[in-house]
Amino acid sequence: MRRRFLVPRSVSFRSPAAGSLAVALAVGLLAGGCGGGGDVQVEVKGKAGAEPSVSFPKGGKPDAGYAEKSLHDGKGAPVRRGDLVVADYVSYRWNGAKTRLLDDTYKAGVPAAFQTGKLVKGLDRALAGARPGERVVARVPPADAYGADGDPAHGVSAGDTLVYVLDVRAAFGKNAVVPGRQQTLDDPKLPKVGPVAPGRAASVLMPQTAPPKALTTQTLVDGGGPVVASGQLVAMQYQMMNWRDGQVLGSSWQDGEVHWAVAGRQQLVAGLDQALVGSRVGSRLLVVVPPALGKAAWRSRLQLKPSDTLVFVVDVLGAY
Structure with missing residues (x-):
């Protein structure tokens, strides 16, 4: 795997981690949008923080528009635009009566990191205002995801609706610093x-x-x-x-x-x-x-x- 570090944006290597769609879904910045409200249509079972079981309506098609639902309340400061959000999640594509799992961080054993404000619109919307510990379910229509083009490289076909179940673990704002008093080093050979x-x-x-x-x-x-x-x-x-x-x-x-x-x-x-x-x-x-x-x-x-x-x-x- 290629080594990566955090260098100025002009030379930043913010490529997706191997085998994960977590960052791949964070790359697109698609315009457009649909109204909120409505039923997420899927049934989610399991405790917050553990891998969920997701059931889709048998033979059903996704409704038009965006919908989300909070299944478990969180605590702490709500996610704001520009925050880095750490979350476990599963994501599915839904087109007509066909569904397919895209990604599952619970099985991978490592959560995803989402840079809010740089995600597909529906995922940004699902994370906005969420609190650590909260479980959010979102149904994201194509207009708020990858539209008519899809993203074939990562398994998203033209016109796919995306479904996310997200367990928010933490969020860090741009001004985050560690608490505690900084020590003064006395070594003249160090910065x-x-x-x-x-x-x-x-x-x-x-x-x-x-x-x-x-x-x-x-x-x-x-x-x-x-x-x-x-x-x-x-x-x-x-x-x-x-x-x-x-x-x-x-x-x-x-x-x-x-x-x-x-x-x-x-x-x-x-x-x-x-x-x-x-x-x-x-x-x-x-x-x-x-x-x-x-x-x-x-x-x-x-x-x-x-x-x-x-x-x-x-x-x-x-x-x-």
Whole structure:
């Protein structure tokens, strides 16, 4: 699998994870829309948070228009446009009397991450206002999904209605930061990290010394959450810099968009992957990645030298 990290949008690799339609359905931005209301028409059984059993009306066709229903209340702040939403879900295509399962994150064992405001319209609508712990069922007509063209590459045919059952696990706004007081590092051979403020790049001062040759991780804020395990989806804020000149190569705080990756699946540069696995949710980390552990196809696009060391400041917001 191709390594991925969160670089400026002009060179961002936000491709779908292998075998999952979760992000594929988040790529389309289709215009149009239908009125709400109506019956979702499907019967959903099972406890919220567990894999649901979904039954369609026998021989029935989907009604026109959008419909949604909340089957279990959630708690916490409602999802707002621009939030990163972590959710387990199943999705189906429904055309005439024919239905087919498209995706099931419960069986995969890893939830999906949805960047709201960048999804097909019906999925954006289903997630808007939902709270962590809530189960939402939505019937999305073609006009709010992939229309007359469909998306054959991911099993969606022309004119398909989509049905989602979504268990919202968490939502992170663009200003999310880990709680806790940041420690001051006294090591003169490591970067000095100043305050982190939403909407701006973090202040980081590089030392006038050669970078360490080995992977180096320092905890700036101690997290009291669970330990991140390989295979978990990690929601994070981050900043990436070049040790050589201190240039900021990417910053989610500055961009206003929380990012994610599945730890231990080569979706990050190897050094950062190693640093995340075993860290605690709620931590802020300083990670210095030597060239051998910072290889990625996008380095040349950022005009990085093969000898350049990468520096990351990462807030570990959640792991699922």
